[in-house]
Amino acid sequence: MDAGPDPRRVDRCLRALGVTRVPLLLLTHFHADHVAGLPGVLRGRAVGEIRTTSLQDPPEQSAFVRRTAAAARVPLLETVPGDHRRIGPLSWRALWPQPFPTPLPEEPNDASVTLLVRSGALTLLLLGDLEPPAQQALLRAHPILPPVDVLKVAHHGSAYQDPALLARARPRLALVSCGRDNPYGHPSPRTLAALSTGGAAVLRTDTDGAIAVTGAGRDMRAVPAGRDAL
Numbered sequence: 001m002d003a004g005p006d007p008r009r010v011d012r013c014l015r016a017l018g019v020t021r022v023p024l025l026l027l028t029h030f031h032a033d034h035v036a037g038l039p040g041v042l043r044g045r046a047v048g049e050i051r052t053t054s055l056q057d058p059p060e061q062s063a064f065v066r067r068t069a070a071a072a073r074v075p076l077l078e079t080v081p082g083d084h085r086r087i088g089p090l091s092w093r094a095l096w097p098q099p100f101p102t103p104l105p106e107e108p109n110d111a112s113v114t115l116l117v118r119s120g121a122l123t124l125l126l127l128g129d130l131e132p133p134a135q136q137a138l139l140r141a142h143p144i145l146p147p148v149d150v151l152k153v154a155h156h157g158s159a160y161q162d163p164a165l166l167a168r169a170r171p172r173l174a175l176v177s178c179g180r181d182n183p184y185g186h187p188s189p190r191t192l193a194a195l196s197t198g199g200a201a202v203l204r205t206d207t208d209g210a211i212a213v214t215g216a217g218r219d220m221r222a223v224p225a226g227r228d229a230l
Ligand SMILES: [Zn+2]
Pocket: 031, 033, 034, 129, 155, 156
């Protein structure tokens, strides 16, 4: 899910994990910090298909993804809302954006494809960069959204998080993806405090480095590259 801002970094990360085949690459939305790394994912790897959100904005980044996918001859498809798939013990459902006739969100962040993922006994909610209006609409559209083990915190841990969504997701582990010394001040101390108060162990890639999640249930562990496992 997502390619990050830098082709070299995502390539290095996938190489370190021994990933040579990517059956599905999902790009949550077209901001450069999610799609500019795409050539690095494609480098020397067999990628089965690329799926995106349906809001083609910003247009120049959307065009970049189309060009890059076409040059690599990888099929490029929009995520169908409600799309669900299962591969072995892994299954996922696209919760957002909402299907037609609901109008598409006008802001790229709010058009982020949001997935509820089950991997064996582990449940993960991946929110892309959703902002509070879309977070609230997501909750209204899915009134029985279950609590999850792992939350990929929306929008790099920005200050703008819907408290009701955090309370519903009630994650045991909250992962914040953000760049070191980023100019936006992500993650927000307020968001980190809200997650901890809600009972989550919080890890962040700017200080913890790459984070792997292993096991499930009481054996679930987060293994950050930068320090000891939690
Ligand atoms: Zn972003």
